Amino acid sequence: MNKAFDPAVRDFLDGRVWLRRHTSFTSEQIDEHIDEGFISVMAGVVKIKNFLGQPHYRCGRCENDNQQLFTTFQCLACKGPCAYCRNCLQMGRVSVCTDLIVWTGPRTEYPTDHTLAWEGTLTKHQQRASEELHESTVMKQPHLIHAVCGSGKTEILFEPIHQALLEGKRVCIAAPRVDVILELEPRLKAAFPKTVIEALYGGADVERFDAQLILATTHQLYRFREAFDVIFVDEADAFPYTAEQTLQQAVRKAAKPDAPVHFVTATPSDALIRQIRKTGAVSTIYRRYHGHPLPGPRYAPLWNYSKQLSKGKIPKPLAEWIQVRLDADEPFLVFFHEIELMMKAETIIRTLDDRIRAVHSAHPDRKEHVRALRDGTMPGLLTTTILERGITIKNVQVAVVGAEQAIFDRGALVQIGGRVGRNQDYPAGDFVLFHDGIRYAMDAAKREIDRLNRGED
Numbered sequence: 001m002n003k004a005f006d007p008a009v010r011d012f013l014d015g016r017v018w019l020r021r022h023t024s025f026t027s028e029q030i031d032e033h034i035d036e037g038f039i040s041v042m043a044g045v046v047k048i049k050n051f052l053g054q055p056h057y058r059c060g061r062c063e064n065d066n067q068q069l070f071t072t073f074q075c076l077a078c079k080g081p082c083a084y085c086r087n088c089l090q091m092g093r094v095s096v097c098t099d100l101i102v103w104t105g106p107r108t109e110y111p112t113d114h115t116l117a118w119e120g121t122l123t124k125h126q127q128r129a130s131e132e133l134h135e136s137t138v139m140k141q142p143h144l145i146h147a148v149c150g151s152g153k154t155e156i157l158f159e160p161i162h163q164a165l166l167e168g169k170r171v172c173i174a175a176p177r178v179d180v181i182l183e184l185e186p187r188l189k190a191a192f193p194k195t196v197i198e199a200l201y202g203g204a205d206v207e208r209f210d211a212q213l214i215l216a217t218t219h220q221l222y223r224f225r226e227a228f229d230v231i232f233v234d235e236a237d238a239f240p241y242t243a244e245q246t247l248q249q250a251v252r253k254a255a256k257p258d259a260p261v262h263f264v265t266a267t268p269s270d271a272l273i274r275q276i277r278k279t280g281a282v283s284t285i286y287r288r289y290h291g292h293p294l295p296g297p298r299y300a301p302l303w304n305y306s307k308q309l310s311k312g313k314i315p316k317p318l319a320e321w322i323q324v325r326l327d328a329d330e331p332f333l334v335f336f337h338e339i340e341l342m343m344k345a346e347t348i349i350r351t352l353d354d355r356i357r358a359v360h361s362a363h364p365d366r367k368e369h370v371r372a373l374r375d376g377t378m379p380g381l382l383t384t385t386i387l388e389r390g391i392t393i394k395n396v397q398v399a400v401v402g403a404e405q406a407i408f409d410r411g412a413l414v415q416i417g418g419r420v421g422r423n424q425d426y427p428a429g430d431f432v433l434f435h436d437g438i439r440y441a442m443d444a445a446k447r448e449i450d451r452l453n454r455g456e457d
């Protein structure tokens with residue numbers, strides 16, 4: 001007799017690393033699958049002794065083995081000293097005595113019937129990049145799409161994704177920032193109407209665990225293992241992906257052993273370009289899809305802006321800049337380097353127009369405010385660097401307050417400027433760097449934009 005498994009259990013667990021206690025199935029169901037050999041159990045945190053005889057921990061879910069990210073505690077469950085992983089704590093605590101489960105039975109077979117409903121046309125640059133990306137996917141080698149802001153990166157992915165889906169492959173688009181995922185979700189759902197698509201990020205409601213195309217923040221990939229036949233990492237240079245080794249490991253771990261991991265970004269680090277050139281291929285797109293150049297930054301001094309804002313005063317050049325936008329009915333974004341100063345600024349800037357608001361990563365109304373700006377019900381938005389990438393607003397004008405601050409590095413400034421002039425009908429716009437002294441990164445960003453506009457490597 002063939003051993004039987006419940007397809008629902010398989011679809012839920014296939015490609016995932018999950019807490020044994022936290023599935024939507026009964027413990028009897030899970031136990032039966034374990035007994036029949038369809039599910040393997042592993043320790044949440046593996047404890048070994050190093051050569052000095054001291055304990056050394058490694059997390060079974062996120063593979064973190066930085067000893068500083070483990071906390072030992074007196075555990076009620078195993079009635080002894082235990083240790084848990086702080087690195088992936090936000091997805092539920094895993095400790096030495098926690099069981100993790102992985103699916104080891106026959107794998108889920110995904111549908112091969114998909115349609116690409118996107119009806120736009122690619123420019124010849126996009127077309128070439130799209131073909132090269134597909135070729136790399138077939139050859140299972142990593143590929144970097146280095147495409148300037150507003151060159152239509154997402155559309156480049158459509159055909160390679162479509163081809164993979166038609167072969168019944170499981171595909172993931174990962175991005176370090178939730179805003180990027182939120183922008184991608186409606187576009188991908190419209191492009192692939194027949195495909196089961198799920199967006200995963202902190203706080204998202206998961207409806208379909210058997211989704212074939214998954215959009216996920218890189219953090220969410222801690223919970224996957226050998227799941228995907230191809231992964232596209234969008235905005236790979238964004239914080240925190242570049243800063244955290246474990247996130248990069250998480251992406252590698254979520255891919256099947258021979259699956260290619262591709263990267264898509266407007267501002268790749270030199271290290272990433274070098275790394276991909278060694279083992280894969282790079283496609284570069286210098287032109288925006290509408291053919292107009294990237295708007296370059298202009299500098300405007302804003303002396304002692306921090307002091308002035310703290311005293312409840314809007315520095316005059318900033319007030320004038322905002323007033324021009326309000327009078328012309330042009331949507332605008334003003335970037336700040338820190339939340340506290342921005343929240344002070346919000347109070348006084350709202351005296352110019354009460355509908356103006358501020359957003360930051362922990363702001364409860366962040367999604368609504370961005371939508372209001374896009375709908376035109378809000379004239380302008382103050383923001384931290386959370387909106388530096390991924391966001392497209394027609395005819396938006398952009399100012400940076402405190403462009404000399406370290407958080408505005410070359411990549412950040414190029415991305416922020418990339419918000420301007422994305423629409424065919426409004427291919428230009430103001431990109432002003434208000435500063436309290438010009439810093440190297442500002443000049444570096446300006447040079448980079450000039451270089452891209454000249455089409456140089």
Ligand SMILES: [Zn+2]
Nearest residue numbers: 059062085088
């Ligand atoms: Zn962990």
Ligand SMILES: [Zn+2]
Nearest residue numbers: 075078082097
């Ligand atoms: Zn324990």
